[in-house]
Structures are given as C-alpha cells and as structure tokens.
Amino acid sequence: MRIATHRFIGAALAFGLGAPLALPAPVAACGGFFCGQQPVDQQAERILFSVDEEAGTTDMIVQIAYEGDADDFAWVVPLGQAPLDGSLDAAFPQGALTALDANTAPRLFPNGGCFLEETDATAGPPRNGDDDGVTVLIREVVGPYDVAVIESDDPDALVAWLRDNEFRVTEAMAPYIAEYTLDPSADFKFLALRLTSEAGTKDISPFRMTLPGTAPVVPLKMTALAAEPEMGIVVFILGTQRYEPANWEDLEVPDEYVKWDFERWQSNWPEAVARVIDESVREDGVPGFVTEMATPTDTYLNLLMNTTPADEDQAAAVEALLEVMEGQAYITRLYARLSAEEMLSDPMFRRSAGEDVERWREVNLPEDMDCGGDGTAAEDASGPCDFIACGALGTCAETVVDGERVAACACAAGATARTTFGPRGEVTVACQDQRMSFLNPGDVELPGATPLPDPCLGVDCGFGTCVPMNMTPTCACDRGFVAIGSVTDGVRSTRCVEPAAPVPPSFYAATVLPERPANLPAGRAVDLPDPPSLAGAGGCSAAAGASGMAGLLPFALLGLARRRRR
Amino acid sequence: MGTQLRRGALVAVLAFVGCGDGVDGELVLVLGQGETAYAELDDGTELPLVAGPQGGHHVWIAMRAEGLSAPGAELLVDAFPRGAADPPRRLPVRTRFALLPDGSWERVGWPAEIPDALCTVDTEVMVRVTLRQGGREAVDERVVVPQGGPGIGACMR
Numbered sequence: 001m002r003i004a005t006h007r008f009i010g011a012a013l014a015f016g017l018g019a020p021l022a023l024p025a026p027v028a029a030c031g032g033f034f035c036g037q038q039p040v041d042q043q044a045e046r047i048l049f050s051v052d053e054e055a056g057t058t059d060m061i062v063q064i065a066y067e068g069d070a071d072d073f074a075w076v077v078p079l080g081q082a083p084l085d086g087s088l089d090a091a092f093p094q095g096a097l098t099a100l101d102a103n104t105a106p107r108l109f110p111n112g113g114c115f116l117e118e119t120d121a122t123a124g125p126p127r128n129g130d131d132d133g134v135t136v137l138i139r140e141v142v143g144p145y146d147v148a149v150i151e152s153d154d155p156d157a158l159v160a161w162l163r164d165n166e167f168r169v170t171e172a173m174a175p176y177i178a179e180y181t182l183d184p185s186a187d188f189k190f191l192a193l194r195l196t197s198e199a200g201t202k203d204i205s206p207f208r209m210t211l212p213g214t215a216p217v218v219p220l221k222m223t224a225l226a227a228e229p230e231m232g233i234v235v236f237i238l239g240t241q242r243y244e245p246a247n248w249e250d251l252e253v254p255d256e257y258v259k260w261d262f263e264r265w266q267s268n269w270p271e272a273v274a275r276v277i278d279e280s281v282r283e284d285g286v287p288g289f290v291t292e293m294a295t296p297t298d299t300y301l302n303l304l305m306n307t308t309p310a311d312e313d314q315a316a317a318v319e320a321l322l323e324v325m326e327g328q329a330y331i332t333r334l335y336a337r338l339s340a341e342e343m344l345s346d347p348m349f350r351r352s353a354g355e356d357v358e359r360w361r362e363v364n365l366p367e368d369m370d371c372g373g374d375g376t377a378a379e380d381a382s383g384p385c386d387f388i389a390c391g392a393l394g395t396c397a398e399t400v401v402d403g404e405r406v407a408a409c410a411c412a413a414g415a416t417a418r419t420t421f422g423p424r425g426e427v428t429v430a431c432q433d434q435r436m437s438f439l440n441p442g443d444v445e446l447p448g449a450t451p452l453p454d455p456c457l458g459v460d461c462g463f464g465t466c467v468p469m470n471m472t473p474t475c476a477c478d479r480g481f482v483a484i485g486s487v488t489d490g491v492r493s494t495r496c497v498e499p500a501a502p503v504p505p506s507f508y509a510a511t512v513l514p515e516r517p518a519n520l521p522a523g524r525a526v527d528l529p530d531p532p533s534l535a536g537a538g539g540c541s542a543a544a545g546a547s548g549m550a551g552l553l554p555f556a557l558l559g560l561a562r563r564r565r566r
Numbered sequence: 567m568g569t570q571l572r573r574g575a576l577v578a579v580l581a582f583v584g585c586g587d588g589v590d591g592e593l594v595l596v597l598g599q600g601e602t603a604y605a606e607l608d609d610g611t612e613l614p615l616v617a618g619p620q621g622g623h624h625v626w627i628a629m630r631a632e633g634l635s636a637p638g639a640e641l642l643v644d645a646f647p648r649g650a651a652d653p654p655r656r657l658p659v660r661t662r663f664a665l666l667p668d669g670s671w672e673r674v675g676w677p678a679e680i681p682d683a684l685c686t687v688d689t690e691v692m693v694r695v696t697l698r699q700g701g702r703e704a705v706d707e708r709v710v711v712p713q714g715g716p717g718i719g720a721c722m723r
Contacts, residue, residue, distance in 0.1 A: 056617065056717020080622045187622075212717045213617030215624070215677065246675050249662055284638025285660035345659065348618055350626065350675040353602035519657055 043421055044232030044335075046097045049216035049349075050324050051239035057084065058216055059324065061092050061208045064193075070200050074168035075193040078180040078219050079211065082137045082149050082189050087210035090143025092324075096317035097206055101234060103300065104333045106292045108267040108361045110260045133157035137189060144199030145207065151189040155181040158190060163447075167192045170445050172438035175521035176222045215246070217348045221520065224340040225438050226470055228420045229430035230274055230389045233336045235289065237349060238328035242294040244352035245334070247345060249288030251276045259382035260363045267363055268382065270423035274337040274389035281392045285514065287342045289334040294357040297331050333359075337423075339391050341433035344517055388422075391415075394431030395507045397482045397499040408482035410503040412511035414526045416467040418474040419485030419492040429485035429494060433513060434476070437469040438523035464496030470523075479508060593633040595697045595704035601626040601675045609709045610690070615683055617717050623683030625712060629663070631671040631697060631704070637662040640698040645680045648690035648709050658698070680712055685721035687714045 050059040066073055134157050138149035148165065152158045155178035162169045169177070180188040193207065216237055223231075237243040244250040257272040273290045280288050304322050309315035325331070334349075383405070385396035390409035394417070399408045411417050411431035422428040439445060441454035456466035461475035464483070468474070477483050477496035480503055485494050516522050599607040605628065613625040627643075640658045663671035678693050680686055694707035714720075 054716060056715065080618055183622075212719070213623075214717060215616050215618040217618045244675075246677050247659065247661070280662075284636075284662055286638065286662055348677055350601050350677070352675075517657060 043228065043423055043425075044101075044234045046101055046234045046236070047218060048097060048100070048236040048324065049238065050328060051214050051216065051237065051243075053214055053240060056212060056214055057210050058213055059087075059208065059210050060216070061097070061206050061324070063094065063097050063206045064204050066201060066204055068201070070195050072168060073193075073195050073201065073204070075207075076162070076167070076169065076173065076177075076222065077191045078177075078222065079149070079189045079191055080187075080217075081212045082151075083191070083209035083211055085138075087208075088138070088140065088142045088147055089208040090145055090205050091320075092206045092208045093313065093316045093320050094206055095313050096320040099314075099317050100236060100321060103303070104236065104293050104331070104359060106269055106359050106361055108258065108260075108269055108363050110262075110363045110365050132161060134161040141196055142207075143205060144195055144203035145193045146196050148192045149189055150192070151187060152181065162190075162192055167194050168446070170439065171443065171447075172225055172445075172523065173222070176225065179221070179519055179521070215348055215350060216243070217346050219346050220338075220343045221346055224343040224436060224520075227338070227340045227343065229339045229391055229418050229432045230337045230420070230422075231339070232270065232423055233289075233338065235334045235336075235349070237332045237334070238297065238325060239330055239332075239351070240328075241330050242291075242352040242354050242356070243332045243334075243349045244291060244354060245289050246348045246350040248347040249280055249286050250352075250354075251280055251288040251290050253290055255364055258361065258363050259386040260365060261382050261387065266424075268386045269361075270335075270337060271387055271389045273335055274391075277336055277338065277342070278389070278392040281342050281514075282511070287336070287338060287344070287347075289336045289347065291332060291354075291357050292335045293331075293333040293359040294352075294354065295331060295359075296356075297325050297328055300331065301325055332357075337389060339393075339430065339432055340436040341514070341516075342392065344520065388428055389430060391431040393433060393511060393513070395503065395511070397501065397503050399482055399484060399497050399499050401484065401497075405500070406484060408484045408497065408499060410480075410482045410499070410507060411477060412508060412513070413479075414513040416469060416474040416476040417464075417483030417485070417494050417496070418469055418472065419487065419494045427485050427487045427492075429483050431483075432469060432474065434467055434469070434526045435513070435516060435522040435524060437467075438521075439470050440524055441468055441471075459493075461494065462496040463498070591633045593697065593699060593702040593704040594631060595695065595706045596630045597693065597695050597706040597708050598628040598630060599626060599710075600628040604628040604630060604672055604674050607708050607710070610711060611708070612711045612713050614715050615680065615687065615712045615718050616677070618677065622679055622681075623712075623718070624677035624679045625693070625710060627676050627678045627693060627695070628674045629672070629676065629695060629697070629706075630666075631663060631673075632669075633702070633704075634663055634671045634699055636699070637665065637671070638699075639663060641676070642696040642698075643676070643678050644694045644696075645678055645691055646694075647686065648692045650692075658696075683712060684714075684719055685723055686712045687718070687721065688712075 046063040048061040064075060133154050134150050134152040136148060136150050138147065140147055148167065150158065150161060155174065158177055158181060159169050159174050218233065218235060253272045253276050257275055259268045276290060277288055280286050304318055307318050309318055384398055384407035388396050388407035388409065390396050393412045393415035394409040396407050397410050398405050409417050409429050409431050414434055415431040416434050417429050418432050419427060419429050439452065442451050444451055452471060455468045455471050455473045459466040459473040463481040464475040464477035466473050467476045475483055475494040475496050481496040482499045482503065483494050483496050485492065597607055598604045599611065599613060615623045615625060617623050638660060641661050642658050661673060663673045666672050680691060688711060690709050691712055692707055693710055694705065697704045
C-alpha cells in the first residue's frame with residue numbers, strides 16, 4: 001500500500017488529507033519572515049480566516065494538501081452561504097501559509113535543569129441557474145480549479161449533479177452531504193473543486209473565498225470520511241481582537257504535560273496538545289482547540305515590511321501576507337489534533353475577552369535531573385510515551401524493539417491501531433474507532449465500479465487481527481498487546497507485540513467506544529467483545545441505558561452490552 | 567447571585583435517581599446573552615444576528631448555572647418563532663461550564679442557531695435552552711428579537 005495515494009483518499013476529502021506538507025524550504029539567503037526554522041506540524045491542515053466586521057464578511061484561505069492522481073482529486077466543502085461574487089481565488093501562495101505557520105508556532109525551550117537558554121535562531125465556463133433540482137450559484141475556473149457552488153433540498157440531486165459534472169463523489173460522501181442538506185438550521189451550499197483538464201496536482205494551491213458572516217467555522221464533519229488519526233488542524237484568525245472556540249472548548253496544556261527531548265532538542269508539544277484534547281473528549285465528550293498564540297499583529301507587520309525576499313516566491317508570500325494582515329489588529333493561532341471519531345461538529349470561533357497568549361513557553365525540567373552528560377539527562381526529562389499520541393481510544397505502553405525502548409499503543413475494544421505519520425513526519429501509530437471506515441472490502445466506491453478488494457489479505461498483525469480501515473490495513477491487537485508501526489518502501493505496516501509492562505486492566509475497563517450521534521453516519525457496524533468486569537471501574541450501565549440521553553455519558557459504559565452499532 | 571439565578575430559572579427537574587453524579591441538589595439554569603462576557607437577558611431584548619460563514623445564523627447567548635457537579639454537561643438549544651408550535655428538538659451537544667468564584671457555573675458565547683434567520687429579523691423568537699447533567703435537567707427560555715446588520719441579507723420569502 002502506497003502512502004496516501006489510494007483513490008479513496010484522493011476522492012473523499014473535505015479538506016486535504018494527510019499528505020506530507022512542505023516544511024519551510026531552506027534558502028540560501030534568509031530574510032526576516034523566512035528565517036524561522038521553528039518546527040511545525042508537517043501533517044496539519046492550515047486555515048486562515050480574516051474577519052472584516054465592518055463589511056460583515058470573512059476571508060477563508062484553506063491549504064489543500066493532496067497526493068494522488070489528478071483525475072481523482074475532489075474537494076467538497078459545505079457552506080452556509082455562497083461566497084461573494086468574484087471572491088474565489090487560487091493565487092494565495094502556499095509559501096505564505098507555510099511562513100505564517102513557522103513564524104507563529106509555539107516556541108518551547110527547556111528551563112533550568114542542565115540548560116538555561118534556547119540556542120535556536122529566530123525565527124469550466126461560468127454557468128448559473130437551475131439544473132435538475134440543483135441551483136448552480138457559481139461555476140467558474142479559478143486558477144487550476146474547476147469550481148462549482150451549488151445548492152439543493154435534495155441530497156440525491158446534489159450528488160447526481162456533482163457526478164454528472166465529473167466532480168468525484170464517493171458513496172461514502174453521500175450520507176454527509178445529506179446531513180448538511182437536510183439540516184434545518186441553514187440552507188447549506190456546497191463548494192466543489194476539481195482540477196481542470198490542463199492542471200496537474202503540482203498546480204494545487206490554497207483556495208481563498210470571501211464569505212458573508214463574521215463567525216469563522218471550520219467545516220470539519222466531512223473530514224471524518226478519510227482523516228488520518230490525530231490529524232493536526234491549525235487555524236489562524238485575523239480580526240479586531242482575540243478569538244476562541246465557541247462551541248468547542250478552549251483548552252490549555254498543563255505545564256507538566258510538556259516534556260523535552262534532549263537528543264532531538266525538541267519538545268513534545270503536539271503530543272501534549274493531543275493528550276489534552278483526547279482527555280477532554282474522553283471526560284466530557286467535548287473536543288477543543290489550544291490557543292497557541294494570540295497577539296497584536298504589529299510585530300508581524302513590522303517583520304514582514306522589513307523582510308528582504310530571497311526570490312520571487314518569497315516576495316509573493318510577503319505581498320500576500322501583508323495584504324491579508326494589514327488593517328487587522330490581532331492574530332490568534334489555534335491548534336488541534338483530532339481523529340475521525342472526534343469530528344462530531346463543525347467548530348465555530350467567537351471573539352474572546354481573553355488576554356494575549358505568548359508563543360514562548362518554558363519546559364520545566366525535573367529539579368533533580370542528572371546532568372552528567374552521559375545520556376541520562378534525556379531519560380530523566382522524557383520517555384518514549386511522551387512523544388506519541390495514541391488517541392482518545394488508546395493509551396501508550398512501552399515495548400522493546402532491537403534493544404531500544406519504543407512507544408506503542410494499546411487500543412480499546414472496537415478500536416484498531418493504524419500506522420500513520422506524526423507531526424514531525426515520523427512514523428507513528430494511533431488508535432482509531434473501527435466504525436470510522438467508510439470504504440470497506442466489497443464496497444463499490446462509485447456507481448458501476450468494481451467491488452473493492454480486501455487490503456488485509458496476506459497481512460500479519462502478530463498478536464492481533466487485521467482490520468481494513470478506509471482500504472488501509474490496520475491491526476486490532478489482542479487484549480494486553482500493543483501496536484507499533486513501520487514504513488518500508490512506502491508500505492505501512494502495523495504489528496501487535498508484547499509490551500514491556502502489562503497494560504493496566506483499568507484502561508480496557510474504562511475506555512469504550514462512545515455512542516455515535518444519530519445524525520452522523522458511521523462507516524460500518526462493530527461487534528464489541530463481551531464486557532470486562534466492572535468491579536472497581538465505577539460502572540452503572542443500567543442507569544446509563546435508562547437515561548435515554550444519547551451522548552450524556554459518551555465515553556462511559558455505553559458499549560457494555562454486546563451489540564451491533566452503526 | 568444565587569437569588570438571581572433562581573429567579574430566572576423556569577424549570578428544574580430531578581429526572582431520576584440512578585447512575586447520576588451523586589449530586590441531589592436542584593439544577594438551575596439562567597439564560598443570558600454575550601459573546602465575550604455574561605450579561606442578563608430580558609424578554610424582548612434585541613440581539614444582533616451573526617452569520618457564520620459556513621453555518622447559518624445565530625445570536626450569542628450565555629448561561630449561568632447552579633447545581634452542576636462537574637464542568638461537563640449536555641445542552642439542547644432550540645429557537646423558534648414565538649407562538650409557533652415547538653419545533654423538533656435539536657440534537658443535544660456536549661459542552662463545559664467554567665466554575666466561578668462563588669461556586670456557580672458560567673458558559674459564555676454559545677451560538678444559538680436561528681432557523682430561517684433572515685425572516686426573523688425584528689420578530690419575536692423564543693430561545694429555549696435545556697441543560698442536563700447526571701439525570702437532572704433545567705430549562706430556561708427568553709424571547710429575543712433578532713436584528714440585521716453588516717453581512718446579514720434580507721428575507722427572500
């Protein structure tokens with residue numbers, strides 16, 4: 001299996017998917033805004049909002065990451081309202097988003113212990129009208145994209161129109177389109193992009209549009225269709241003041257979660273963010289974002305204006321950032337790492353009365369840390385499990401591979417371990433809800449297509465069973481065993497192995513699949529094993545079942561009876 | 567504050583005793599307004615409609631509560647023309663309240679979606695919020711009058 005090149009991955013995305021993104025490219029000459037070498041989440045989606053309260057509009061610039069064949073590319077986004085006429089644009093440089101990311105990312109440095117200071121440096125033809133029950137609001141070619149904005153009360157008509165016009169819509173996408181189409185709270189429109197016949201995947205660029213309204217929203221629910229586990233999402237919001245999540249939580253990372261790796265000279269910040277969000281989902285069923293930075297824009301504007309671009313690409317990036325940032329007083333940067341099962345709603349953002357948030361953070365080191373210089377400092381400061389995010393349905397346990405301690409994931413019943421790429425581009429593994437597979441062996445991806453094969457054929461999970469997830473083999477480890485991942489010649493593989501120390505039984509007792517909201521589709525049913533003993537686990541399944549309130553106890557006790565779920 | 571909270575609450579119901587959170591006290595909810603801070607909300611208050619770029623229109627509401635045993639709770643937020651038959655209830659969502667120094671709880675800046683919003687401008691809309699936790703439930707409601715503004719279109723009916 002090649003990485004991120006399966007047709008489903010290419011076809012079903014709502015935002016770009018899991019394709020490795022370019023780090024800030026090394027340049028011979030370094031000028032101002034492009035000097036930063038701050039590590040960023042290489043796998044994250046990046047979305048920039050610029051709110052214009054006077055005009056009552058919001059510019060939305062979305063990075064589109066994609067690997068695959070040009071013919072398979074499709075990008076479908078639900079919108080409450082159609083973009084303003086003439087606002088569609090594909091000229092915002094990727095380099096601008098990348099540079100903004102690198103210059104606003106949290107900067108962490110160890111404090112105390114053996115090190116006192118950080119040593120890092122700075123920084124188609126237009127058409128309008130009704131067509132078979134579908135209203136075509138916009139149809140135009142924008143850069144490399146053939147763009148359509150359409151609406152209909154009939155989800156089947158929408159899907160048929162998109163397919164008739166060669167926008168790739170898989171069977172898995174149809175229920176989500178129906179969910180938005182039939183939502184009584186708004187007349188949702190759909191923005192659909194495909195590459196023009198002259199364009200190739202190398203031409204894919206961020207897409208920009210101006211939308212009515214001043215409350216930014218990330219249309220995330222459809223992303224669940226093909227999201228990699230623990231997918232990073234970075235949201236930048238330019239406006240008059242700080243912004244924070246409205247219907248999601250504004251989460252903070254406790255100091256004690258942040259560790260320092262002296263060998264790689266970096267922190268575990270992305271994993272700490274993932275841990276905070278996973279805990280919030282597990283405890284209260286509420287996902288959230290961490291505000292990584294919130295500050296007036298003047299520093300960035302000065303930096304941009306004092307930047308000497310090294311080439312035309314940098315000059316274009318500076319120009320684009322100045323254009324979007326000038327006139328905006330404040331910038332907020334928010335970060336989340338989410339798996340498909342956590343994408344239960346579309347996060348909306350509101351103005352905040354909160355204070356500025358500095359991007360500088362200290363990592364507190366143990367006071368009694370050994371500073372002998374023999375490598376023990378690294379062990380004292382952090383362990384392998386500090387640098388992995390197993391997801392809300394998993395927990396980390398160490399194992400030993402070739403004599404080295406490595407991090408592995410134990411997954412709850414109903415979850416499976418999937419090899420993926422971490423925020424630094426490293427191979428990692430995470431637990432994923434088995435219900436979130438929307439394309440399965442035997443399914444027909446598009447009408448008339450051949451049934452899909454079983455990607456698990458010939459796959460050996462070791463102490464576990466292969467489970468196909470969106471046509472990728474994953475491993476559901478036997479209870480007590482843990483998963484590790486590897487990639488060889490572009491092929492991902494997952495293995496279930498014995499942990500160095502037993503996985504606490506309390507993990508399996510306390511971690512169960514949450515009830516899936518009735519309005520959101522799941523890809524398939526999952527047979528759950530017989531419930532573990534609840535002695536000491538604080539269970540009360542009878543009352544939970546009696547409440548009849550779906551989601552009230554989303555991560556507790558709802559999967560105890562043997563049942564099939566959809 | 568406690569007196570104010572109780573005055574505003576319409577309903578507080580102990581639904582059942584079972585696998586709850588061990589708290590037997592009354593759950594009290596007071597519906598307020600505010601995107602960034604809580605403010606009282608009287609019946610008939612004019613509230614600006616806000617267009618979410620991808621999510622219809624809403625007004626910002628805020629809530630204060632007493633009797634919560636933990637931050638996490640479940641909300642159902644309904645909005646419908648005053649005098650209309652109660653609409654089909656929206657699905658519950660999970661959220662978290664912040665604990666105030668006096669022991670009460672607060673949630674600020676919640677988007678109460680207004681169906682068919684553009685046609686409700688300058689009309690009376692009932693906003694009803696149901697708070698649930700541990701088998702207990704509290705309901706509060708207010709009549710608000712949505713207002714147009716920048717970026718808010720006109721009713722096309």
